[in-house]
Amino acid sequence: MRWRWLGVLACAACGSAGSPAATDGAHADWQIDRSTFDGSADPCVDFYQYACGGFDRPEHVPADRGEAEWQLDQADAANRRAMHELLAGAGGSATARDPELARLRTFYASCMASDADRTAEPTLARWLAAIRAIATRDDAMAIVRELHAVGVPALFEYASEPDPGDRTRYRGAIDRGTLGPLRMYRDTGDAADARREAYRAHVAAMLEATGESAAQAASDAGAIFELDRALAAAVPPPSDDPAATEHATTPAELAAREPHLAWAAYFVAVSAGAPPPRVNVTMPAYLDAVDAAIAARPVAELRAYLTWRLVNGLATVLPRRFADEQARFTTLAGATPPPRDEQCQLETIKALGVELSRQFALHTFGDGAAGGGAAPRDLARPIVARVRDAIVEALGDASWLSPAARATTQRKIAALELAIAYPDAWPATGRFALAADTFVDNVLAARAFEQQRGWQLVGAPRTRDPWLDMVYPNAAPGIAASRLAISNAFPDLLTNSILFTAAFLRAPLFDPDAPIEVQLGGFGAVVAHETVHVIEEHEFDAAGELRDTWSPADARAHDARRACVVAQATAAVPIPGAHLDGVQTYSENVADLSGVRMTYAAVARALGPHLGDRGRDGFTRAQRFFVAYAQHWCQAARPAFARDNLRDDPHAPPRFRTNFPLANLPAFAAAFACRAGQPMARADRCAVW
Numbered sequence: 001m002r003w004r005w006l007g008v009l010a011c012a013a014c015g016s017a018g019s020p021a022a023t024d025g026a027h028a029d030w031q032i033d034r035s036t037f038d039g040s041a042d043p044c045v046d047f048y049q050y051a052c053g054g055f056d057r058p059e060h061v062p063a064d065r066g067e068a069e070w071q072l073d074q075a076d077a078a079n080r081r082a083m084h085e086l087l088a089g090a091g092g093s094a095t096a097r098d099p100e101l102a103r104l105r106t107f108y109a110s111c112m113a114s115d116a117d118r119t120a121e122p123t124l125a126r127w128l129a130a131i132r133a134i135a136t137r138d139d140a141m142a143i144v145r146e147l148h149a150v151g152v153p154a155l156f157e158y159a160s161e162p163d164p165g166d167r168t169r170y171r172g173a174i175d176r177g178t179l180g181p182l183r184m185y186r187d188t189g190d191a192a193d194a195r196r197e198a199y200r201a202h203v204a205a206m207l208e209a210t211g212e213s214a215a216q217a218a219s220d221a222g223a224i225f226e227l228d229r230a231l232a233a234a235v236p237p238p239s240d241d242p243a244a245t246e247h248a249t250t251p252a253e254l255a256a257r258e259p260h261l262a263w264a265a266y267f268v269a270v271s272a273g274a275p276p277p278r279v280n281v282t283m284p285a286y287l288d289a290v291d292a293a294i295a296a297r298p299v300a301e302l303r304a305y306l307t308w309r310l311v312n313g314l315a316t317v318l319p320r321r322f323a324d325e326q327a328r329f330t331t332l333a334g335a336t337p338p339p340r341d342e343q344c345q346l347e348t349i350k351a352l353g354v355e356l357s358r359q360f361a362l363h364t365f366g367d368g369a370a371g372g373g374a375a376p377r378d379l380a381r382p383i384v385a386r387v388r389d390a391i392v393e394a395l396g397d398a399s400w401l402s403p404a405a406r407a408t409t410q411r412k413i414a415a416l417e418l419a420i421a422y423p424d425a426w427p428a429t430g431r432f433a434l435a436a437d438t439f440v441d442n443v444l445a446a447r448a449f450e451q452q453r454g455w456q457l458v459g460a461p462r463t464r465d466p467w468l469d470m471v472y473p474n475a476a477p478g479i480a481a482s483r484l485a486i487s488n489a490f491p492d493l494l495t496n497s498i499l500f501t502a503a504f505l506r507a508p509l510f511d512p513d514a515p516i517e518v519q520l521g522g523f524g525a526v527v528a529h530e531t532v533h534v535i536e537e538h539e540f541d542a543a544g545e546l547r548d549t550w551s552p553a554d555a556r557a558h559d560a561r562r563a564c565v566v567a568q569a570t571a572a573v574p575i576p577g578a579h580l581d582g583v584q585t586y587s588e589n590v591a592d593l594s595g596v597r598m599t600y601a602a603v604a605r606a607l608g609p610h611l612g613d614r615g616r617d618g619f620t621r622a623q624r625f626f627v628a629y630a631q632h633w634c635q636a637a638r639p640a641f642a643r644d645n646l647r648d649d650p651h652a653p654p655r656f657r658t659n660f661p662l663a664n665l666p667a668f669a670a671a672f673a674c675r676a677g678q679p680m681a682r683a684d685r686c687a688v689w
Contacts (some may be wrong), residue, residue: 353482521628
């Protein structure tokens with residue numbers, strides 16, 4: 001893809017189109033897309049406004065969203081078109097030759113079927129009848145086990161995970177179950193009261209959709225809210241200490257401590273053979289609260305609670321009155337739900353993720369997919385390696401760390417595995433029956449397969465394979481190899497790896513036709529950002545072992561530098577009257593700050609004296625790097641979305657994510673000839689990595 005000159009440059013330091021072309025002949029005609037620019041803005045005052053002000057307008061937000069992201073939305077639109085061709089294509093010879101493609105199309109067709117509501121009713125009725133038949137606490141725990149078997153984590157969740165104490169094995173782990181937003185239970189004030197009331201009304205509406213009377217649904221919603229609030233009160237605050245969630249125990253000890261949770265029957269249900277000898281409980285106090293609820297709450301309340309967990313956990317695949325109510329509650333005012341075909345693409349990702357990832361990756365990004373040339377992942381690998389090399393070198397300059405900590409951290413990043421696009425060996429897939437007229441049953445079968453896949457790993461040997469790690473994109477958690485059609489990148493400490501999905505290699509997120517400074521400013525900065533997350537987690541070594549690689553003195557030196565980042569963020573006021581939470585956003589802010597600095601070092605090394613060469617668009621190559629970085633964050637958002645994100649999101653708003661790291665980077669001020677004292681040339685600069 002080549003961007004064309006669409007506007008007038010408003011920066012005297014940026015030169016003119018008549019300047020000499022860049023020295024890279026292959027990209028001599030390449031030009032920055034100026035459609036996002038605000039020609040009236042000064043890059044030395046507000047670089048985000050300069051690079052993104054033309055896009056950051058409410059009219060650019062789609063009707064079904066709270067925000068729009070300029071680069072990501074372009075890439076996602078192309079990825080959705082590719083998935084549509086795979087899933088909605090006609091049958092015939094293609095599906096006859098490829099049974100996996102045929103299964104994908106059958107599942108997708110069942111989601112798109114006009115009578116999906118009618119065929120879902122009998123399945124819903126069976127579940128509701130089983131829950132309404134609960135007469136004892138043991139009956140309630142039996143339904144909990146059945147819900148867990150189809151991936152609905154009512155009350156708590158049991159899953160397999162890599163064992164940080166023995167990286168050759170998977171272990172079983174018990175974590176909290178699904179709850180409403182924790183801040184909703186804890187915040188005070190009129191706004192928090194309104195959120196809680198809206199939540200109770202939503203729960204009541206979902207219960208009414210099961211056939212309850214309005215009065216009964218309102219009463220049950222109140223009891224459900226109070227039970228959830230009691231459980232939320234037992235959730236400990238987040239901790240940076242990995243040991244805070246390590247509480248190994250045996251099934252016998254669990255049975256003694258939480259006797260009302262029927263552990264003997266539970267481990268029979270989730271184990272292929274004997275129960276695991278030990279499991280990890282991430283939140284013992286939370287599990288105590290669950291046990292207390294089962295022991296003390298009236299059975300009628302437990303029935304109501306499990307009904308709510310059923311319809312909440314399966315809302316998108318039940319009759320559409322449930323999905324419509326969930327969308328009404330979760331969608332921002334003024335927005336509309338996405339079209340059905342996009343919803344069904346997401347449901348296919350969630351249910352048949354490995355199959356869809358394989359078909360999507362190989363058809364769209366496999367060998368020869370780039371117009372008969374090299375595969376996109378082969379073009380991305382040198383960029384990733386270049387960034388990693390620059391980071392390893394930059395770590396050697398971190399003189400505030402002890403020599404031993406510097407060397408250990410360098411070895412860790414030098415050993416970092418960078419998994420790009422898709423695996424060479426794919427995980428196994430299920431052979432459960434699918435039918436074009438039973439969408440909800442197809443989903444439940446797929447969920448049961450994935451749940452069993454995870455449970456069967458407990459105690460099994462583990463290889464260092466990032467494609468099998470659990471990842472958590474907002475839309476659909478799952479194993480990494482099943483989420484490759486979602487544009488994202490995932491660091492993993494236990495395998496010392498970073499994975500970039502196939503969908504993330506779509507232009508403009510990664511543009512193989514762009515010059516090196518643009519590839520590094522956009523895609524390369526994401527690589528560096530994720531790598532900084534790995535660096536910051538010094539409690540894990542290069543082998544993924546839970547072993548702190550820093551001394552207490554190293555940690556104190558880091559805290560001193562961390563304080564600068566926290567202070568600058570806390571002083572920011574993204575929305576009038578609302579400050580950014582510098583502690584909540586620190587991890588992402590330091591990854592932005594250090595990631596762009598180290599990526600710029602990579603481009604400086606690659607271009608050397610040619611950093612100042614100007615292209616036909618009038619930018620020097622150094623300036624292009626910074627524009628590419630900023631355009632990665634160009635966003636437009638509804639006010640309500642921006643307010644909610646500022647309160648809840650560990651990521652800062654895009655204006656801060658652009659201006660904060662660049663204003664702290666001397667190279668930016670030099671590239672745009674910013675004067676000392678201008679906002680984008682801070683004197684009180686922060687530097688961590």
